[in-house]
Structures are given as structure tokens and as C-alpha cells.
Amino acid sequence: xxxxxxxxxxxxxxxxxxxxxxxxxxxxxxxxxxxxxxxxxxxxxxxxxxxxxxxxxxxxxxxxxxxxxxxxxxxxxxxxxxxxxxxxxxxxxxxxxxxxxxxxxxxxxxxxxxxxxxxxxxxxxxxxxxxxxxxxxxxxxxxxxxxxxxxxxxxxxxxxxxxxxxxxxxxxxxxxxxxxxxxxxxxxxxxxxxxxxxxxxxxxxxxxxxxxxxxxxxxxxxxxxxxxxxxxxxxxxxxxxxxxxxxxxxx
Amino acid sequence: xxxxxxxxxxxxxxxxxxxxxxxxxxxxxxxxxxxxxxxxxxxxxxxxxxxxxxxxxxxxxxxxxxxxxxxxxxxxxxxxxxxxxxxxxxxxxxxxxxxxxxxxxxxxxxxxxxxxxxxxxxxxxxxxxxxxxxxxxxxxxxxxxxxxxxxxxxxxxxxxxxxxxxxxxxxxxxxxxxxxxxxxxxxxxxxxxxxxxxxxxxxxxxxxxxxxxxxxxxxxxxxx
Numbered sequence: 001x002x003x004x005x006x007x008x009x010x011x012x013x014x015x016x017x018x019x020x021x022x023x024x025x026x027x028x029x030x031x032x033x034x035x036x037x038x039x040x041x042x043x044x045x046x047x048x049x050x051x052x053x054x055x056x057x058x059x060x061x062x063x064x065x066x067x068x069x070x071x072x073x074x075x076x077x078x079x080x081x082x083x084x085x086x087x088x089x090x091x092x093x094x095x096x097x098x099x100x101x102x103x104x105x106x107x108x109x110x111x112x113x114x115x116x117x118x119x120x121x122x123x124x125x126x127x128x129x130x131x132x133x134x135x136x137x138x139x140x141x142x143x144x145x146x147x148x149x150x151x152x153x154x155x156x157x158x159x160x161x162x163x164x165x166x167x168x169x170x171x172x173x174x175x176x177x178x179x180x181x182x183x184x185x186x187x188x189x190x191x192x193x194x195x196x197x198x199x200x201x202x203x204x205x206x207x208x209x210x211x212x213x214x215x216x217x218x219x220x221x222x223x224x225x226x227x228x229x230x231x232x233x234x235x236x237x238x239x240x241x242x243x244x245x246x247x248x249x250x251x
Numbered sequence: 252x253x254x255x256x257x258x259x260x261x262x263x264x265x266x267x268x269x270x271x272x273x274x275x276x277x278x279x280x281x282x283x284x285x286x287x288x289x290x291x292x293x294x295x296x297x298x299x300x301x302x303x304x305x306x307x308x309x310x311x312x313x314x315x316x317x318x319x320x321x322x323x324x325x326x327x328x329x330x331x332x333x334x335x336x337x338x339x340x341x342x343x344x345x346x347x348x349x350x351x352x353x354x355x356x357x358x359x360x361x362x363x364x365x366x367x368x369x370x371x372x373x374x375x376x377x378x379x380x381x382x383x384x385x386x387x388x389x390x391x392x393x394x395x396x397x398x399x400x401x402x403x404x405x406x407x408x409x410x411x412x413x414x415x416x417x418x419x420x421x422x423x424x425x426x427x428x429x430x431x432x433x434x435x436x437x438x439x440x441x442x443x444x445x446x447x448x449x450x451x452x453x454x455x456x457x458x459x460x461x462x463x464x465x466x467x468x469x470x471x472x473x474x475x
Contacts, residue, residue, distance in 0.1 A: 052369055079375035089366035093389045093466050103374035106384050137468025155374060 001064060003028045003189060004159055009048050009058035011041070018044045019055070020213040026159065031190045033200040036210035037236065042193040043086075045210070046161045049191075050081045063158060079107060082152030082160035082188075086167050088144040090136040090151070096123060096143075097132040100151045108155070122150035126180045142173030146180055159189040166196060197241055201225055209233045253433050260427045260438075267423030268445060270337075274409040274419060277341045279402055282348025289349060290356030290390070291382050304353070311350035317411050319343045324415040340412035348405050355397035359390040392464045399457035403450045410446075420445065 002025035011019040018041040026032055034042050048055040051067060051074050060067040067077045090099050100119035104110040110118070123132055126146040136144055145165055152160050162181070166174040178199050184190060185203055194200065200207050201221045208218040209230075217224070217233045228234045293304045311319075324339035334342065363386060371381035413421040424442045428435045 050373060052372060075372075075375045075377050077375075078373055081373070083370075083373035085366060085370065087366060089364075089370035091367060091370065091385055091389075092468060093392060102384060103376075106380055107375045135467035137466070151370075151374070 002026060003063060005061040006049060007059040009045065009055045011044055011048055011053065011055045018213055019048065022215055024208060024215065024218065026189055026191060029186050029189050030205050031185050031203055032206050032208060033204040034191065034193045034208045034210055035195070035200060040210045041213045042210055043163050046163050046191065046193060049161060050078055050083055079155055080158045082155060082157035084148050084152055084160060084162045084165050086164040088148050090144055090147055092136055095133050095135055096128060096139065096147045099147055100154050103151065103155050119154055122154045126150045140173060141169045142176045145169065145177045149180055157188065159191060162190060162192040162194065164193050166194065195240060209236065253431055256431045257434055257437065263423045263426065264420065267418065267420035270417065270419040271409050274340055274344060274412055275406045278344030278348060278405055278409065281341065281345025282352050282405065285345065285349035286352025286356060287387065289353035290360060291387065293353060293357055294360045295378060295382055308350045308353055311347050316343060316347055316408055317414050319347060320411060320415045336415050336417045339415060340417050344405055344409065348401060351401055352398065355394050355401060356390050359393035360386060362393060363389050392466055395457060395461040395464065399454060403453055406449055406453065407446055
């Protein structure tokens with residue numbers, strides 16, 4: 001049985017359909033990258049998985065439990081699903097250290113000293129041991145996002161959802177964040193929405209190409225980049241590759 | 252001798268000052284506690300509850316404080332609720348302040364980006380935990396200027412408790428006036444000065460608190 005199973009997800013905002021039946025599965029420690037044009041429902045799909053915006057129809061299963069079942073304790077399930085936001089969403093009133101430890105303290109009920117020790121470990125892992133005492137506003141975008149990743153990691157999630165984690169960053173800061181994500185490969189399952197084709201190509205176990213609220217095609221990076229079956233996939237990859245310089249970034 | 256009467260009366264002003272400070276302290280404590288709960292309820296509770304809170308706020312913000320005091324102290328006994336004057340005054344001050352403070356806090360809550368609560372939920376926090384650990388701490392920091400304002404208003408409005416017989420600063424001044432009416436100007440100037448010093452000090456203290464708890468990234472004054 002797959003660790004994460006997404007079954008036939010539909011979601012509309014008002015009368016506008018965003019997702020029109022999306023299904024896929026993920027295994028433990030797998031890295032999957034979702035690509036596709038803007039407005040295709042990639043971010044909505046991630047939010048449907050952790051129920052930040054519950055789907056209209058369809059099911060999400062994690063470790064044999066149905067997240068979409070109203071009887072499921074959603075807070076308990078979310079502990080197992082890390083989420084890294086495009087615009088970071090670090091807690092503005094807390095230091096980097098407390099941003100990472102607060103989930104451990106208040107959700108996992110770990111004692112404060114132990115939680116902060118663990119938070120320090122995670123911040124060291126993302127290269128921010130010198131910034132533990134700083135507040136979000138005092139960090140660069142790349143540092144903020146690495147705190148965001150440390151915050152997700154500290155909860156020991158089964159899977160981390162990344163919602164365009166580098167889209168709000170200067171090109172020179174993207175590399176640090178991608179390096180951290182690469183270092184997590186094979187240690188925790190990652191589902192990454194991104195336009196970083198270098199990352200998709202070199203790190204993903206599988207790439208999902210979405211457009212118009214459905215999955216157009218999915219396959220290994222090699223298949224997708226060199227031998228895509230659908231004309232639309234080829235066109236998109238060609239265009240975005242030229243735009244972002246697939247061989248320079250994050251490779 | 253007027254001067255002698257004044258000097259003899261000074262300790263009674265001090266007694267009055269203590270009652271004024273007590274009214275302020277208990278009133279603001281009640282108002283703040285209730286105000287935070289009301290604001291959180293107004294923003295995050297189910298619609299019927301939010302609506303009830305809205306009515307509460309509108310009613311309490313629409314009644315003069317002296318009328319509220321009279322309702323509680325003279326009116327409530329008719330429905331079987333007997334309160335002493337001090338308790339009635341604290342209740343009136345606290346309830347009215349809670350309605351004003353709820354507005355202050357709601358403004359602060361509205362300025363907290365939605366992403367903050369999304370991030371809290373993503374860590375597995377329940378709504379209550381997210382409000383308690385993420386929203387309220389930020390809300391309070393953002394509310395300090397508005398709260399300072401409300402605090403000084405409440406402090407000065409304790410003088411209205413005079414109207415239901417609480418022996419606070421104002422009432423003590425009135426006793427001196429009755430004893431020797433030639434002292435009226437000097438006594439009430441003195442009382443005015445005491446209120447002014449209290450308000451002034453409170454504002455200074457709150458400036459320090461505001462600076463201490465200011466969130467990085469919210470320092471508008473850096474651009475003066």
C-alpha cells in the first residue's frame with residue numbers, strides 16, 4: 001500500500017473548477033515534483049492534501065488513514081504532513097528557534113528544553129545555527145525559507161509538501177534552499193510544486209505535469225524530459241526550460 | 252483656617268487615590284480579559300456567537316458610563332442582584348472597556364496575515380491552539396497603542412464612580428469642598444494634577460512596553 005494516496009480530487013472555488021479529478025500515489029521517502037503552468041491547481045492540490053482547503057470530492061489517504069473522512073482527527077494527521085509555503089509564513093513574533101520549536105512544544109507536548117534542542121539541530125541541518133535568535137523580519141528570504149523547512153522537519157513528518165518554495169526568492173538565494181531540499185532526498189517523502197526544472201530533472205523520482213486541473217502526464221525525469229508522450233508536455237518543458245535555464249539552476 | 256483644613260485633608264486624598272487605582276486595576280483587568288475573548292470570538296467563533304458578541308459590543312459602546320453605573324448599582328437590585336458600589340463600578344468600567352478593547356483587538360487580528368494561521372494549522376495546531384499561541388501574542392503586540400489609550404480613558408472615567416457613591420479621588424475632593432468651599436479651586440486643581448500625572452506616567456510606561464514587545468518588521472518609526 002502506498003504511503004500517500006490521492007484519489008480523484010475535485011475542487012472548485014465558487015463556480016470555477018480548479019481540480020477536475022486528480023489521482024496519484026507516493027511511496028515512503030519518494031521525491032515527486034509537480035510542474036505545470038500557473039493557475040493549473042498545483043497549489044490547490046497541496047492544500048487539498050493537508051485539508052487547508054478541503055476538496056469537494058475525492059479522498060486522501062495517509063498511512064492507511066483517510067484524511068478526508070470528517071471523523072479523522074485532522075490535527076493529528078497534519079502533524080505528519082509538513083508544509084512549506086511560497087511566502088514562508090514564519091511566525092512573526094517568534095525567533096527562528098521558537099518558530100521551529102513551537103510545534104514540538106505546543107502540539108507534540110515536548111518539554112521546552114528538549115524541543116529547543118531539537119529545533120537547534122534542525123536549524124543547524126539547514127545551515128542556520130548562527131541565526132537562531134533572529135526574528136523573521138531580520139532574515140533574508142532564503143534564510144526564512146530554510147527556517148520554514150526546519151520547522152516542517154522538526155515535526156518528523158511522513159511527507160513534506162512544498163508549495164513553490166523558491167518562487168519568492170532572488171535567484172542567488174534559490175540555490176541555498178534547493179541544496180537543503182536535495183539533502184533531504186531519500187530521508188523524507190517530498191511533494192514539490194516548483195518551476196525549478198534543474199531540481200525536477202536531477203532530484204525527482206517522478207515528475208507530474210499538470211494542466212487545466214488534471215494530470216496530463218507523469219513519469220521519471222528522463223522519460224519526461226527526453227521522451228514525453230504528450231505534445232503539451234513537450235511544449236511546456238521546452239518553453240520553461242528556455243525561460244529558467246534548466247541547466248544552470250539547482251542542477 | 253483654610254490652609255490647615257487643606258493639609259488635614261491631604262491623607263484623605265491619598266485614600267481616594269488608592270481607591271481610584273484599585274478601580275482602574277480591576278476594571279482594566281476585567282476589560283482586557285473579556286476583550287481578548289470577545290475579539291477572538293468575534294473573529295473565529297461560529298456565526299451566531301459572533302453575532303451575539305457584536306450586539307454586546309454595540310450596546311455597551313452605545314450607553315454612557317454613568318447610565319451603566321446607575322443601571323448596575325440602582326437598577327440591578329430590582330432583579331435581585333445587589334452589588335456594593337465598588338463592585339458595581341468595577342463591573343461597569345470593565346464591561347464597557349471590554350467592548351472598546353474588543354474593537355482594538357479585532358483591528359489587530361485583521362492585520363495579521365492569513366498565512367500565520369495556515370502555518371499554525373499545518374503544524375497540527377487546533378484552532379484554539381493557533382489562536383492562543385500564534386494569533387493572540389501578535390494581536391496583543393499590535394494593540395499596545397490602542398490599549399494604552401483605552402487604559403488612560405478608563406483611569407479617568409473611574410471618577411464617574413463618584414456618581415454612585417464610591418469614595419475615590421473625586422469624592423474625597425468633594426468632601427473637602429463641602430468642608431471649606433473656599434478650597435474648591437485649589438483642591439480640584441490638585442486632583443486634576445494627580446490624574447494628569449497618573450495618565451502621563453502610564454503613557455510613558457506603555458511606550459517602553461511597546462518598544463520592548465515590538466515585532467521586528469513592524470517598526471514604522473524607523474522611517475521617520
